[in-house]
Amino acid sequence: MNDLSSVGLVAPQTATFGTPLTLKSGASLPGFTLVYETYGTLNAAKTNAVLVCHALSGNHHVAGFYDAAAPQKTLGWWDNLVGPGKPLDTERFFVVGVNNLGGCHGSTGPMSINPATGKPYGADFPLLTVEDWVAAQSRLADHLGIDAWAAVLGGSLGGMQALQWTLEYPERVRHGVVIASAPRLSAQNIAFNEVARQAILSDPDFHGGHYYEHGVLPRNGLRLARMVGHITYLSDDQMAEKFGRQLRHGKPHFSYEVEFEIESYLRYQGDKFAESFDANTYLLTTKALDYFDPALDYGGDLRAALSRAQAGFFVASFTTDWRFAPERSREIVYALLHNGREVSYAEIECDAGHDSFLLNAPHYHQALAAYLKGIS
C-alpha cells in the first residue's frame, strides 16, 4: 500500500448478454452476466478506457473499498496501482475491472443456475480458455461503448488475457501490459496445477462437481490446492527471510500440529481460501491456464503467433519469480520485437517471487507509471 488516495467507495455493476457465446471447446453458453467495476471517468471520445484482467484468485474488485468503516478489509486487490495519482491514474484513465466468465464473484459461472436444469451448473459449466474470457470481455467493451482500450493490463493469468486481447482484437487495444506472465505454461507449471486439481477432484465432498446440491463444499481439496499454489507464489528467499526455520513454540514438540511458522502460514492461507472461493471456478481457471498457448496453432512458433499484435507493449518480470521466471517474459518480448512491435521491458529486482506483481516493489510502479504516462 502506498499513501496516495484511493478511488474510495465503489460498487460492482452487472451487464447481461443475451446472445449465445460459442466457446473454444465447442460448447456454448446461451447468455451470461459479467460483474464489473469502473474507476475514473470515461472521456467523451471514449479513448481513455483501460481494462484490468485478473489472475487465478482475483476478481472485478480491483481498487477502492466497499465499506467506508473498514476500507482496509474490503480493499481492491490492486488498489496500490489504481487510483488518483497512482501509476494507473484514475484522473486520466477510466479503469474497468471485470470478474471473468466462470468466476465465483458474480459473473456467470459454476455457481449460477443452469437454465437447462434450474439447478447450479456445477461441473456442467463448460471449460473455458483465455480466448473465451477475452471474447466475453469484448462484449463488455461493446456494452460500455468502448471501441478500443487505451490499454489492457494484467499480471500472471491476467497478463495472458492482455496478450490475447492484442492478438484477438488487434484494432481494439492500443497498449498491452503483460506483467509476471508467460506465453504458455511449462510442464512444471501444469504439474502444480494438476496436483491442485487432483486434490479437489478427489475430495469426497466434491461429488463430481455437484457439491452445491449436497450442501457441502470440497474445502479440504481447495485448501490443499491453495497451499501448493502459495508455495509457487513466494520465492525461496522470501520464505527463508519471512519464516526460515522459525519454530512456533521455540523448540520441537514432536507432533503433527504446527511446528514451523511456514506450516502455520500455509494452513491459514489454505483455510481462508477454502471459505471464500469456489472449487469449480478454481478447477476451470487452472485448466484455462494450462490451455493457454497462442503458438499452438502456429506449430509452436511464438513469433508467428504474435505477428497479429499491433499494440505497443509494456512487459515486466521479477527476478525471484520462479512460477513465471523472467525468461518466460523475455520469450514474449523477443517474439514481439521480431515482429517490429514497440516493447518496453522491465526486469524488476524483488525478493517476493511471483506475488511481486501485486506489491509496490522499487522501480516496478515507477516503470509502469512512466509507460502509462506516455499513453496518449
Place this chain on the structure above:
Amino acid sequence: MNDLSSVGLVAPQTATFGTPLTLKSGASLPGFTLVYETYGTLNAAKTNAVLVCHALSGNHHVAGFYDAAAPQKTLGWWDNLVGPGKPLDTERFFVVGVNNLGGCHGSTGPMSINPATGKPYGADFPLLTVEDWVAAQSRLADHLGIDAWAAVLGGSLGGMQALQWTLEYPERVRHGVVIASAPRLSAQNIAFNEVARQAILSDPDFHGGHYYEHGVLPRNGLRLARMVGHITYLSDDQMAEKFGRQLRHGKPHFSYEVEFEIESYLRYQGDKFAESFDANTYLLTTKALDYFDPALDYGGDLRAALSRAQAGFFVASFTTDWRFAPERSREIVYALLHNGREVSYAEIECDAGHDSFLLNAPHYHQALAAYLKGIS
C-alpha cells in the same frame, strides 16, 4: 543401469534389539527390529564395511534382486552403484543396507504391533529424528561386530544420516559420503512436506493414523503427497524435455481427464506409491527431514556443529537439483573445510534434478568411484 554385473540374488535379514531405545523426542521404544541386507564379504579385521542410508521412499534393498526370473522388477534402488566392479565395489567392501526404524518394509514401524496394546502402532508410533535412525543403525553395527564403518553413504535424506553419523559417532566413521543433501531444510522444503502431510492427515481414510484397524488405506492423501513430491524431484528442464506440453490425444479435449502427458506421469507415480508405501511412515519421515538441523544446538552455527566430525568427506550435488541445490551442499563443504576436514566436492552437471543421485550421470559415479578407491 550400467552393464556391470550385479550382486545377484539377495535376501533380507533381520536383527532384533531388546534394550529400550530412548528417542530424541523423549519417547522410548521397548525394543525394535531392523531389516537389512548385506553385499560382499566382511573382512577378518571388519574394516571394510560401508553403510548405505536410504532416503524418503527407499529401504534396505539397495542392490541385487529377489527374483532370478525377474531381476529388473525386483532390483535394489541403488543397484547401478553397488556391486562387483561398481563404484561401491562389493569385491572390496562389505555393504550394508538397512530399512530405517519407523519404516514400512520390515523394520519396526507404525505397521508393527505395539506390545502395549497388541494392535498396530499406527499413529502411536513415536516421531523420529535422523539422530534416532543413526542410534538404531549403531546397534546394527554392534550386532554385525563393526566397530567403525569404512564409509557411511547416502543421498538426500540418506546424506543427512551419513553426516549425522560423523557427528554422533566420529570414531566409528572413517568417511562420510553426502550426496544431493542439505544441512537442514529450507522453509520452502518444509512447505512442500507440509502440503504432503496435510494431504494425508486430511484424507477421511486416515482415521487419525489408525486406518489399519478400519481396513482402509489413505491412498488418496498418499497419492497427492507423492505427486507433489515428484514435482520437486525432477528439474524444470527435464520435465520440459521429457513431457513438455505434449497432449495425450494430440489436441485438447476439454475435460479433467488426462490432457497433458505430465498429468499422466504424476497420476501414475502417485497411484503406484499409494499401493506400496505406508502413510504413517511417510508422515514421520517427512517430519524427520524437517527436524534435521545439526546446527540448532549451536545457535545456528553450522561450522561449530560440524566441528565434532573426524571423517574424510565426499560431497556431491547436481546442478539442476532445486530441492537441495548445490548451494546447500556447499554450506556443508565450507563448514567442514573450516574445521580442517578433508573434503572432496563434486558439482555434477545433470539435467535430472534431485533424482540425479539415483542415476549414473556422467562423471558422478566416476568421481565417487575414485573417492572410494582411495579408501584404505
